[in-house]
Amino acid sequence: MALALAIVALVLAAAALAVAVQVLRRTRARADGSDLPGDVVGLRREVAALRAEAGLGFRHLAVVRYDAHADTGGHLSWSLALLDDRGDGVVVSSIHGRSEARTYAKSVATWKSEQQLSPEESEAIGAARA
Incomplete structure (x- = not known):
């Protein structure tokens, strides 16, 4: 069996x-x-x-907030990096003053800009890349 x-x-x-x-x-x-x-x-x-x-879309984003002037508070100024996978895009900054705010845009190619960047703009690009 x-x-x-x-x-x-x-x-x-x-x-x-x-x-x-x-x-x-x-x-x-x-x-x-x-x-x-x-x-x-x-x-x-x-x-x-x-x-x-x-990969051509803005997938790398970062915002850095800061006080642009000694007499202002609240981190109302900011820099925003909008970049694709190749590091191409734009960094936009808004500088807030007591009576006005100014906005600037700088082009970015391969994680660098031909225009001089502020420390905060460089920080935003670095944070977007990380």
């Missing part, structure tokens, strides 16, 4: 192994994607294109 059960178990295990091998042969992924239906390959290309395009 035990021998009969062992033989049945062995036959079932062999059958399960054969089925598993067949499933693996059908689902084994190839590097070129040739095993996939055409719409899945197209979707992979579209996802890759969207990822590349997303």
Whole structure:
């Protein structure tokens, strides 16, 4: 009786192994994607294109708040860095005074600006990059 059960178990295990091998042969992924239906390959290309395009959006952001003048308080002045994955974008600063506020924008390319940056603007770019 035990021998009969062992033989049945062995036959079932062999059958399960054969089925598993067949499933693996059908689902084994190839590097070129040739095993996939055409719409899945197209979707992979579209996802890759969207990822590349997303890198051009402003994904690195940072704000630095500070007191621009000794006679003002509350950290009402600020510098905002808006940069993409390559470090291209803009840094915008608003300098708050007692009776007025001025806003400036400076272009940034590869994490640097051709215009002279204030320490706070440099800090904002550094924080955005981190």
